[in-house]
Amino acid sequence: MGLSRSQPEVDNDSANWNIPPFWHKLNSFFLFPFQRTPFMYAVVLSLCAYAMFMGLLIGIAVFVGLMLAVSRYAFKAAAYASRGVLDSSDYDHYPLDADLKVLPWKFFGVLLVHGFVIGMLAQASLKLGVLGNLGSSFLIPVTLMVLISTGSLSSAINPFILLGTIAGIGLPYFLLCLFLFLLMQGAPMAMGFLLVLVPKAMLAPLMAFVIIYFLWVIAAMIGYVMYQNHAEFGIEPDKAPEAEGGSTVQIDPQAAEAKRRDAAVAQLVQNGDMQAAQDEAREWQRLNYDNVADQRRYHRVLKLTDKTAELARHGQQFIDLLLRKQQASEALEVWGSCYKRMPGFKLESAEATLALASTAWKRQQVSHALAVLQNFEKNYPGSPVIPQAQELIVRVLKQGLGKPDQAVRVFMRMKMRHPEHPSTQEAAWILRDELPQDSTKPTAPVAPV
Known part of the structure; x- marks a missing residue:
């Protein structure tokens, strides 16, 4: 701009x-x-x-x-x-x-x-x-x-x-x-x-x-x-110094305030007062639930503690905020922090999970994409985005991991439960070399996820 x-x-x-x-x-x-x-x-x-x-x-x-x-x-x-x-x-x-x-x-x-x-x-x-x-x-x-x-x-x-x-x-x-x-x-x-x-x-x-x-x-x-x-x-x-003509370029007050809060919490951590650092960061994020900087600060402090349950609880709302702010890459990093501490960690929203997996795939983080989508159908029964998630699993297994046999098994389940869904047709196109010719006949390729 x-x-x-x-x-x-x-x-x-x-x-x-x-x-x-x-x-x-x-x-x-x-x-x-x-x-x-x-x-x-x-x-x-x-x-x-x-x-x-x-x-x-x-x-x-x-x-x-x-x-x-x-x-x-x-x-x-x-x-x-x-x-x-x-x-x-x-x-x-x-x-x-x-x-x-x-x-x-x-x-x-x-x-x-x-x-x-x-x-x-x-x-x-x-x-x-x-x-x-x-x-x-x-x-x-x-x-x-x-x-x-x-x-x-x-x-x-x-x-x-x-x-x-x-x-x-x-x-x-x-x-x-x-x-x-x-x-x-x-x-x-x-x-x-x-x-x-x-x-x-x-x-x-x-x-x-x-x-x-x-x-x-x-x-x-x-x-x-x-x-x-x-x-x-x-x-x-x-504020930056005055430029030619006497104008002053201002620094975003919110960004400046975020830096000061980061420094205050970092000093508490450096001094070994983790409880004070956590209390300070928690209060700021409580008062500013829609502020990414305050939520990010609290997440980072929680990563330094042994409070896994609180890390997972806060991770849910922080990931949701990041996705709403269209910061999917950072949301994926937050998910990774929570998943590392709690392997069974899953998001409450099927749509958010699919968005994270799609981001991981686009960033060529194949293992992350598959881990996000693990047990998707079981975790979100009846979700309308199950076919899209399964299509992405097929794509990851075939194109990312080179495991077409596993991808075919996922596709057969899709064909049985969602035979007319566009995602099933797209999965068939992805597996056109592994499937009989009649499996791919009805479709033309659909835009990838």
């Missing part, structure tokens, strides 16, 4: 994407807080600053609440930017799996650790304390990146992980720190102007807005640097 000029073709392999460096996107970072959703949220939070003057306890509670709300949205903006989603209006289309609500608390824990180390260094020497403070400032951006990508406090304070991440990013990390330093100088300068120009009644919310503005600009910039280095952080982007 062709793509229009506004949607140019982009390599789906994100490792090959040419993502512009963050200094080419500065305007988008500075404009991010003015997008409709973050702007309205920032205004509401800024107005809450009035409540800080309603008493000491209320003021402390409001301050803590504001800091939590502002920092949570900052982490959210950075997390989305790390996946290439720079427009807040797209957030609902790309749900995040990670729980970002706890990250501000974990970041506070990182700051406590940094403060403890800086305090120890300052006790030993004032110069060491200054160096420790500079080192902490240098590590804050990468700490935020590691927290967003892993959600792990231990990883965020591990110097080897932090330095390894910096080495992976390279020189752009030092440039990022320079830009962030300049941004941090911008906030007090803006507040200085407000103190001179703004009436005191409006000072509190406007100063709060300035702080929110610069924090969210910083978050968007840090997230974008993660997007530039998404392979380093193990991130699967949701």
Whole structure:
């Protein structure tokens, strides 16, 4: 299917994407807080600053609440930017799996650790304390990146992980720190102007807005640097970089969500927590019974367990879904997985069984075709597709396995029970060299199954 000029073709392999460096996107970072959703949220939070003057306890509670709300949205903006989603209006289309609500608390824990180390260094020497403070400032951006990508406090304070991440990013990390330093100088300068120009009644919310503005600009910039280095952080982007003319090629949100769920379950399996992996995959497939990716994930997890009965039960509905979605080749593979674990496995539908056998025959998987059709007449008594199935058995035995004698025996049963059926006539044509001449006289060849 062709793509229009506004949607140019982009390599789906994100490792090959040419993502512009963050200094080419500065305007988008500075404009991010003015997008409709973050702007309205920032205004509401800024107005809450009035409540800080309603008493000491209320003021402390409001301050803590504001800091939590502002920092949570900052982490959210950075997390989305790390996946290439720079427009807040797209957030609902790309749900995040990670729980970002706890990250501000974990970041506070990182700051406590940094403060403890800086305090120890300052006790030993004032110069060491200054160096420790500079080192902490240098590590804050990468700490935020590691927290967003892993959600792990231990990883965020591990110097080897932090330095390894910096080495992976390279020189752009030092440039990022320079830009962030300049941004941090911008906030007090803006507040200085407000103190001179703004009436005191409006000072509190406007100063709060300035702080929110610069924090969210910083978050968007840090997230974008993660997007530039998404392979380093193990991130699967949701959007490709902007193409010529400013258009953005979107990745199918469902495909992106499927990849994230696959990665989450794979991580549980890798960690040896098979029960959690099975529970997670089972819940997704239960909620999305018509979603091939969710059903496929659950099938793969079941293959790693000893729950043969559940594998067979789920295999029935998964094969039916694949056939309805016209994915017969994968349906045959699922059947093979179930049959291997349960040799007596058979589908509930005669039509589905015949469709699988026909797919196996077309793919030259002769043994599979015959195994699918085994005991067909016994398994589906009275089915109207029995003659077609027997015709396919004749074809497999004669043309696939070179066993015309067995094929003739099947044909004789067909001739006795379905003498006028087109499939019986076609079977006679297939066996024209093995049967007497009068057995094939009445017919011309019928299109093969």
